[in-house]
Amino acid sequence: MTREELIKNIRSKQSFLCVGLDPDPTKMPAHLADKPDGLFEFCKGIVDATADLCIAYKPNAAFFECQGLKGWEALDRLAAYIKTQYPEQFLIADAKRGDIGNTSKMYAQAFFERMPFDAVTIAPYMGTDSVTPFLSYPGKWVILLDLTSNAGSLDFQMMTDSNGERLFEKVLRKSLEWGDKNNIMFVAGATRGSLLSDIRQIVPDHFLLVPGIGAQGGSLREVVEYGLNDSCGLIVNNSRKIIYASNGIDFAEAARLEAFNMQKEMASHLKMIL
Amino acid sequence: MTREELIKNIRSKQSFLCVGLDPDPTKMPAHLADKPDGLFEFCKGIVDATADLCIAYKPNAAFFECQGLKGWEALDRLAAYIKTQYPEQFLIADAKRGDIGNTSKMYAQAFFERMPFDAVTIAPYMGTDSVTPFLSYPGKWVILLDLTSNAGSLDFQMMTDSNGERLFEKVLRKSLEWGDKNNIMFVAGATRGSLLSDIRQIVPDHFLLVPGIGAQGGSLREVVEYGLNDSCGLIVNNSRKIIYASNGIDFAEAARLEAFNMQKEMASHLKMIL
Numbered sequence: 001m002t003r004e005e006l007i008k009n010i011r012s013k014q015s016f017l018c019v020g021l022d023p024d025p026t027k028m029p030a031h032l033a034d035k036p037d038g039l040f041e042f043c044k045g046i047v048d049a050t051a052d053l054c055i056a057y058k059p060n061a062a063f064f065e066c067q068g069l070k071g072w073e074a075l076d077r078l079a080a081y082i083k084t085q086y087p088e089q090f091l092i093a094d095a096k097r098g099d100i101g102n103t104s105k106m107y108a109q110a111f112f113e114r115m116p117f118d119a120v121t122i123a124p125y126m127g128t129d130s131v132t133p134f135l136s137y138p139g140k141w142v143i144l145l146d147l148t149s150n151a152g153s154l155d156f157q158m159m160t161d162s163n164g165e166r167l168f169e170k171v172l173r174k175s176l177e178w179g180d181k182n183n184i185m186f187v188a189g190a191t192r193g194s195l196l197s198d199i200r201q202i203v204p205d206h207f208l209l210v211p212g213i214g215a216q217g218g219s220l221r222e223v224v225e226y227g228l229n230d231s232c233g234l235i236v237n238n239s240r241k242i243i244y245a246s247n248g249i250d251f252a253e254a255a256r257l258e259a260f261n262m263q264k265e266m267a268s269h270l271k272m273i274l
Numbered sequence: 275m276t277r278e279e280l281i282k283n284i285r286s287k288q289s290f291l292c293v294g295l296d297p298d299p300t301k302m303p304a305h306l307a308d309k310p311d312g313l314f315e316f317c318k319g320i321v322d323a324t325a326d327l328c329i330a331y332k333p334n335a336a337f338f339e340c341q342g343l344k345g346w347e348a349l350d351r352l353a354a355y356i357k358t359q360y361p362e363q364f365l366i367a368d369a370k371r372g373d374i375g376n377t378s379k380m381y382a383q384a385f386f387e388r389m390p391f392d393a394v395t396i397a398p399y400m401g402t403d404s405v406t407p408f409l410s411y412p413g414k415w416v417i418l419l420d421l422t423s424n425a426g427s428l429d430f431q432m433m434t435d436s437n438g439e440r441l442f443e444k445v446l447r448k449s450l451e452w453g454d455k456n457n458i459m460f461v462a463g464a465t466r467g468s469l470l471s472d473i474r475q476i477v478p479d480h481f482l483l484v485p486g487i488g489a490q491g492g493s494l495r496e497v498v499e500y501g502l503n504d505s506c507g508l509i510v511n512n513s514r515k516i517i518y519a520s521n522g523i524d525f526a527e528a529a530r531l532e533a534f535n536m537q538k539e540m541a542s543h544l545k546m547i548l
Contacts (some may be wrong), residue, residue, distance in 0.1 A: 008365045022376075022377070024380075024509065034416055060373075060377060060380075062371075062373060062377045062378070062380035062384065063380050063381070065381065065384040065388075066380040066381070066383040066384040066387075066388065067349065067388070068384070068388040068389075069343070069347060069350060071384075072343055072346045076342065076343060094371050094373075096371065096372055096397070096400075097336075097370065098370055098397060099334075099336060099368075099370050100422070100423065100424040100426075101424065101426075102296075103296070103334060103336045103337070104336070106298075106334075106336035106337050106339070106340040107336045107340070109340040110336065110339035110342070110345075112319070113340075114339075114340065114341070114342040115342075118354060123370070123397040123399050123400075124399060124429075124430065125397045125398060125399045125419055125422075125430060125431070126370075126397075126419065126422050126424060126426050126427060127424070127425070127426025127427055127428065127429030127430055127431070128425065128426035128429055129424050129425055129426040130424065131426075131427050145399055145400065148374070148400050149374065149398075149402050150374040150375065150400060150401070150404065151401070151402065151403055152374075152375075152400050152403040152404050152405075153400060153401055154401065155398075155401030155402055155448055156398065156399060156401055156441065156444060156445065156448075157399070157401070159433065159435055159441060159444060160435060160436065161433055161434060161435060161436070162434065162435070167430065167433060167441070170430060170433060171430065174430075178278025183498045213313035221336040222299060242358055
């Protein structure tokens with residue numbers, strides 16, 4: 001998917017919401033948790049109930065891998081389902097991959113050729129050749145971990161060199177050698193508030209994928225204040241607050257209501273720019 | 275597997291060789307590349323031919339994931355085969371995982387509960403809570419990326435703070451808060467030569483998993499010179515030079531010969547200490 005198509009979808013849906021699909025059998029409705037294809041059915045239920053309110057879905061690979069083969073089958077089926085039924089959705093594999101060049105090439109094949117994902121989240125620690133193989137696919141995206149939403153993000157990402165440059169800033173700057181606003185985005189946690197404006201100093205035009213709203217405590221208002229640009233430039237993810245809004249048979253309707261409320265709030269912010 | 279068991283295996287086999295299993299259909303023997311279970315059969319052939327010469331196997335998840343469902347099935351089957359037939363082998367999932375705490379927990383389940391791996395390679399970028407869930411399994415190991423063998427490793431891992439501490443050193447030091455020599459190892463590339471002695475300043479007793487010998491150009495002699503400690507403290511990986519020693523029907527014998535030569539060289543180094 002091109003940047004222009006993504007922006008068009010944001011404008012037409014008045015939403016920059018990404019729904020994170022982290023299906024956990026201990027949290028999902030009991031009538032699905034025990035079914036052989038419960039993982040897929042649960043995610044499908046959420047997708048069908050929210051597709052007009054969001055512009056992206058982000059299946060989290062770990063929640064599928066931990067179920068073994070039936071989990072991978074569910075991920076495979078889910079990715080195909082979303083891109084077939086809702087081709088306008090930006091489909092993100094939240095997989096945090098990254099390895100030496102010849103190995104990253106294989107991960108890129110897994111997510112971009114075997115499965116129809118538009119983007120993969122990538123860890124930058126191994127540098128250039130761990131990232132660039134993902135950038136050789138036209139219309140596909142790297143979403144580089146930059147300043148993450150978790151507590152541990154402060155351990156290394158804020159490391160500062162003798163010129164005052166922090167690691168998360170170095171990652172941004174280095175990435176400008178690898179690609180541009182048309183094929184790279186960055187993970188920037190909603191829990192990092194005003195640091196988003198430091199990110200915007202270096203990448204004013206790139207899209208940021210922002211997790212950490214909801215269960216992790218980040219605020220949408222703050223994300224918009226520091227991160228919105230004149231093409232929106234934000235994809236804000238919510239997983240748990242939406243997909244676990246109810247663990248009864250009404251889970252899909254409850255998810256829709258949460259997504260609806262978020263979309264409404266997003267629309268009010270978008271009015272100013274799009 | 276405990277540290278003591280690992281050292282015992284190194285002593286009894288006079289080897290600290292890890293065989294990396296990166297099965298690539300474009301490089302493997304033609305009579306296997308086209309078979310439905312060729313990925314498994316190829317790796318099984320290598321394993322059966324080398325198991326008495328090495329102390330660890332390291333399947334590379336990317337090379338299985340890129341084959342889709344049949345690849346995951348092969349990885350699952352291979353892990354079970356190795357731990358059933360050769361339970362003394364230290365089985366490493368080279369998967370470079372790492373995510374926020376609740377997600378890393380799911381990756382740990384995937385590799386330590388669904389599959390019988392002894393260790394997983396983990397990227398440190400997201401910090402404490404991305405690593406610690408893997409450390410709650412007795413007898414299982416985290417192998418933390420520290421100073422990798424690829425060209426891109428210099429982009430961030432050598433970043434230096436105002437006290438002169440480099441990122442790869444910060445990762446080592448931080449990890450001492452998470453675990454110890456009994457449950458954490460570090461990836462340290464053979465291509466980094468004398469920097470291995472800087473690593474040994476901070477973690478004299480930990481095991482290092484050393485890739486980069488062979489196709490990537492690192493030297494075993496140098497790795498031993500800078501990295502060996504009095505419990506060996508090294509697991510040296512070779513993938514391509516062994517598994518692609520021949521692409522004919524003699525691939526397993528050719529792999530055995532390469533592994534045999536490496537084991538002989540390792541035995542000569544071990545004589546001094548074990």
